[in-house]
Amino acid sequence: MSLQAELSKVFLFSQNKIPGQLIIQITDHCNATCPQCGMRKTAEFRRSKLDIDQIKRYIDKAVENGVEAMSFTGGEPMLFLNDLVEMINYAGAAGIKYIRTGTNGYLLRKGKSKDEFDTRIKRVVEKIVSTPVRNFWISIDSACFDTHERMRGFDGLIEGIAMAVPLFHEAGLYPSANLGINRNLGGAVTESLWSEDPDDEEHLDKFYIEFKDAFDQFYRTVIDMGFSIVNMCYPMSVPEGGTDLQSVYTATSIDKIVNFSRGERLKLFTALIDTVPKYRSQIRIFTPMSSLYTLKKQYEDDAYEAGYPCRGGIDFFFVDSQDGQTYPCGFRGNESFGEYDKLDMETIDRNAFCTKCDWECFRDPSVLFGPFIEGVRQPLQLLRKFSNRREFLDLWRKDLAYYESCDLFDGRKPISYNALRKFNLS
Ligand code: SF4
Numbered sequence: 509m510s511l512q513a514e515l516s517k518v519f520l521f522s523q524n525k526i527p528g529q530l531i532i533q534i535t536d537h538c539n540a541t542c543p544q545c546g547m548r549k550t551a552e553f554r555r556s557k558l559d560i561d562q563i564k565r566y567i568d569k570a571v572e573n574g575v576e577a578m579s580f581t582g583g584e585p586m587l588f589l590n591d592l593v594e595m596i597n598y599a600g601a602a603g604i605k606y607i608r609t610g611t612n613g614y615l616l617r618k619g620k621s622k623d624e625f626d627t628r629i630k631r632v633v634e635k636i637v638s639t640p641v642r643n644f645w646i647s648i649d650s651a652c653f654d655t656h657e658r659m660r661g662f663d664g665l666i667e668g669i670a671m672a673v674p675l676f677h678e679a680g681l682y683p684s685a686n687l688g689i690n691r692n693l694g695g696a697v698t699e700s701l702w703s704e705d706p707d708d709e710e711h712l713d714k715f716y717i718e719f720k721d722a723f724d725q726f727y728r729t730v731i732d733m734g735f736s737i738v739n740m741c742y743p744m745s746v747p748e749g750g751t752d753l754q755s756v757y758t759a760t761s762i763d764k765i766v767n768f769s770r771g772e773r774l775k776l777f778t779a780l781i782d783t784v785p786k787y788r789s790q791i792r793i794f795t796p797m798s799s800l801y802t803l804k805k806q807y808e809d810d811a812y813e814a815g816y817p818c819r820g821g822i823d824f825f826f827v828d829s830q831d832g833q834t835y836p837c838g839f840r841g842n843e844s845f846g847e848y849d850k851l852d853m854e855t856i857d858r859n860a861f862c863t864k865c866d867w868e869c870f871r872d873p874s875v876l877f878g879p880f881i882e883g884v885r886q887p888l889q890l891l892r893k894f895s896n897r898r899e900f901l902d903l904w905r906k907d908l909a910y911y912e913s914c915d916l917f918d919g920r921k922p923i924s925y926n927a928l929r930k931f932n933l934s
């Protein structure tokens with residue numbers, strides 16, 4: 509980073525700001541049947557799609573508001589591939605640096621004949637790679653292929669994705685495998701735990717073991733499929749005690765498949781903490797250990813004060829496809845800010861307070877940026893905190909070093925095994 513860029517970041521932190529993030533849900537149309545998601549094609553509600561000119565107005569405003577990261581999410585964004593390409597190109601030309609989008613993979617599935625597959629994949633790869641998209645996620649929601657395809661409702665998905673990944677690589681884009689954590693993660697093994705009492709000690713011990721195995725299996729699987737980036741989406745449900753939250757993002761669900769008891773959440777984050785480091789030298793893993801640690805502590809101890817609450821509604825915002833309105837996130841649906849292009853950032857209360865859900869899109873970067881703001885604004889407080897929370901500091905510092913070795917997960921660059929060698933545990 510140049511000196512000028514570093515100084516501008518310090519200036520931002522001194523104003524209690526971090527680089528902005530805007531998630532635009534461009535549509536809630538979807539063609540998949542995922543049981544964990546309110547947008548599955550069998551769910552009955554009036555479907556919506558944002559108008560492309562409206563999105564362009566939001567992009568212009570986002571640039572003005574200092575947004576550096578923008579996600580175009582769904583539903584299934586690739587149902588509207590031409591519009592998607594147009595909005596990514598527009599955002600790139602407007603100066604948005606970190607553009608993300610993704611797919612449930614339906615355009616990548618194997619299909620009827622090799623010719624049909626080759627023609628379709630070529631077209632998709634060319635279109636996506638031609639845009640300035642930086643990160644392109646492909647969702648995979650179970651380490652067990654049959655379970656994943658049954659959940660999605662598509663055949664030939666995993667085989668098609670495994671064939672498509674090297675074609676993306678050849679064209680210069682390194683997709684990320686995205687796992688939305690759910691109870692079917694480990695196929696029949698974790699599915700068999702569904703009916704057990706979620707608070708029972710014996711269940712929780714088993715739950716930890718089986719989910720840890722499933723995370724292991726998932727990382728090994730996506731590495732074998734040729735992925736070089738992977739991300740974990742923490743369960744898209746409102747935790748117990750968060751009843752004043754009102755979901756607007758229909759990817760969230762009240763169904764048991766993504767609803768975990770407090771004890772189960774604690775085991776999930778512990779299992780991830782015990783798994784992620786093992787694979788950090790083999791694949792670029794977005795999931796920061798300092799964030800996992802914070803979430804684990806939060807579920808371990810009510811009195812634990814999350815040092816760095818979420819920046820949702822402060823620096824990060826969510827635009828909903830149903831009404832085109834802006835919300836602090838996908839969960840605080842009773843706090844509309846109105847249309848994004850009318851959002852006056854001067855009126856935003858910049859005191860971070862919320863830790864009511866585990867949405868990684870907002871929680872992870874809030875934890876990573878938190879110490880920077882504190883270091884610039886209240887350095888003594890940061891020093892005091894760090895002397896009491898040595899473990900957090902060590903994980904955070906290691907996360908920063910890891911992120912640097914991963915080129916900040918630049919999906920336009922290949923993985924550097926050499927740079928990641930120092931994270932090898934063996
Ligand atoms: S999780 Fe994604 S692919 Fe599945 S139904 Fe929801 S929006 Fe569609």
Ligand code: SF4
Nearest residue numbers: 818820837862864865
């Ligand atoms: S923690 Fe963040 S994402 Fe979750 S409800 Fe609060 S502001 Fe929203």
